[in-house]
Amino acid sequence: MPVIEKSQREDGSFSCSDFHFDADRNVYVCPNGKVLPTNGRLRGDGMFAYNSRVVDCKTCPFKPQCCPTTPSRRVTRHQYEPARDVARAIAKTAAYEQTRRDRKKVEMLFAHLKRILRMGRLRLRGPAGAQFEFTMAAIAQNLRRLAKLTFHPPDPAGPRVA
Numbered sequence: 160m161p162v163i164e165k166s167q168r169e170d171g172s173f174s175c176s177d178f179h180f181d182a183d184r185n186v187y188v189c190p191n192g193k194v195l196p197t198n199g200r201l202r203g204d205g206m207f208a209y210n211s212r213v214v215d216c217k218t219c220p221f222k223p224q225c226c227p228t229t230p231s232r233r234v235t236r237h238q239y240e241p242a243r244d245v246a247r248a249i250a251k252t253a254a255y256e257q258t259r260r261d262r263k264k265v266e267m268l269f270a271h272l273k274r275i276l277r278m279g280r281l282r283l284r285g286p287a288g289a290q291f292e293f294t295m296a297a298i299a300q301n302l303r304r305l306a307k308l309t310f311h312p313p314d315p316a317g318p319r320v321a
């Protein structure tokens with residue numbers, strides 16, 4: 160699944176992605192090269208806050224793009240951000256693109272099951288009933304696909320004579 164990014168800013172000011180995270184020191188480094196340390200307290204929303212120092216921002220040439228309305232800048236980082244970084248890295252690979260395309264095909268089949276074969280709900284009870292219904296539906300889908308692949312409409316001009 161792609162990572163949902165909520166930290167991107169649309170107003171032209173620096174987003175969190177403009178700040179570099181230094182994992183060894185556990186600080187963010189801003190576009191002006193200043194560090195933003197954290198107090199290490201985990202907030203209720205699962206985030207750690209990293210704050211710049213007011214004295215650094217006061218004289219910074221990037222202040223209008225960074226924190227125009229506040230004396231300093233705060234960047235937040237999720238407690239599971241390393242896992243999100245792994246997911247971001249995977250999302251840039253060719254294998255991920257392939258699985259995205261494959262997933263669409265599978266989801267199309269489920270949509271077909273639900274809408275055309277009316278499997279919005281199961282009629283038989285229990286796991287065995289569900290398995291039976293899905294097996295029958297899969298057979299129906301595969302027969303339909305087979306018919307599409309092998310059926311050739313008759314030539315309107317009639318059979319060709321050599």
Ligand code: SF4
Pocket residue numbers: 189190191192193211215216217219220221222225226231232
């Ligand atoms: S305003 Fe502060 S946090 Fe933003 S780039 Fe300048 S020094 Fe860094």
